[in-house]
Amino acid sequence: MIEVSACLPRGSVYLAGETVKSQITFSNTSQNPSDTDSLAWSSVQIICQCSVSESRVHLPKSQQLSTEEVSTTGCDTSFVPNKGERGLTVLSTKPRILFCDLKLSAGESKSFIYEDVIPVDSPPSYKGQAVKYSYKVTIGAQKFNQPTKLIRMPFRVMVLHGLNDISVYTEGVYHVILYDSGLNDISVYTEGEEVSPSNPFLKPQQSENSLLDIAMQVLSTVTARKAPHSYNITNAKGKVAKFILFKQAYKLGEDIVGVFNFTDGTIPCVQYSVTLQSEEQISEECRKKPGQGTAVTSYVKHQEMCLHTAKTHINIPIPLTATPCFITDIVCLRWRLHFEFVTSSDPISESERPTNMDDAASWRGPATINVETMVWDLPIKIYPTSPIHASCVTMLKSGSCVQI
Incomplete structure (x- = not known):
C-alpha cells in the first residue's frame, strides 16, 4: 500500500500573484521487504x-467552466479535480504531471515539489450569504486498473485590487501609483542609481523584492495614518456629537480607533453603538429578483452609555478571518461602520457639582425618557494583511494524507 502525504510548507494563506509551493511524498508502507508497489501516474492542479x-443568484452559463475545460474525460481513471465538488469551477490552472510509472520498494519514499502561480485576476476566498469562493490544491494519483484517488488541500487567497504599478524607489522617496487592475505589472524596487564607475566586464546586479515584500510596502503606504477625518453628527433638532476617525483604510487585524466629542452637542445622547459590517451586493445581471437588496453581516459591535459624557472613544478590531473589499462579475463586497444613536427628545438636567472636592454629590436619572433613534453608515476600506500573519489564525489544515 502506498501512502500519499502533502503539505503547504509556508502555510495555507496566499496573495493572488504569489507562488503556491507544495511538497508531496509517496511512501510504500508495506512491512514485507519483498513487496514492491507502483503508481501509474500522479498530477496536481489548483x-x-x-x-x-x-x-438569490442566477449565474449565466458564460460564468462557468465545463468539466471538459478542467479535464479531458469524466471516467473514473482520469484526473478530474472538481469531482464531487459543489458549485462551479471558476478558475483552473494547467495540470502538472508529477510522474508516470513510479515504483517503490518496501519502506521507500519519494518526494516531489509542486509550484504554481495563483493568477492575479483570481477572486478571493470568500464565504458570504449568497456566494462562496473556495480554493484547493488537488492531487490525483492512480494505481493500474484502479480508480483515481484525490487529495485536496484547501487554502485561502487574498487579493489586492487597484494596485497595478509601483514606481521605482529612488533616493529614498516612495511613490505609489494607483490603477484599476490587479498586481500584474510590478516593477522592481531599486536602491537608487550607482555613482561609482561601472565595470563593463561585470554583469550589473539588480536587487529584486518578492511580490509579497512589494505588496506589504504598498499596504503600509495605502493604510498609513494621514489627516484625521471629522464628522458632525446632527439631526433635525440640532447637533448630537462630533466624531473623529484617524484613517479610513485598514488592514486585516488592525483596530479601528475613533473619538466622540459630546461637549458641543445640543441634543442629549443617551447611548450609542458602532458595528463593523460588510455589505454583499449581487450584480444586477446575476440577481434572482430585480428588487433584491444587499445582504449585511455584522462582525464586531461597540456599545456605550454616554449621557453627560464629554469625550469617549471606540476601539473595534478587524478580524483576521474577514474578507477584504473586492468585486467580481457576480458579487461586490464593501465594508462600513454602522452607527446608532439614542437621543433624548427632552432636555435632561445634570446635577450640580460640589465646589469643594471633599464633598460628594449624587444624581438620580429620570424614570422614563422620551427617546429617538438615528442611524448613520460610514464607508471604510479594508485591505489584506500579511499572509503569514493571517495563517496564524486560519482553521485550514496545511497538510493531508491518503492511502492508495
Missing part, C-alpha cells in the same frame, strides 16, 4: 469553486 444560493 482549482477555485464558486457555490451560490440558488434562491
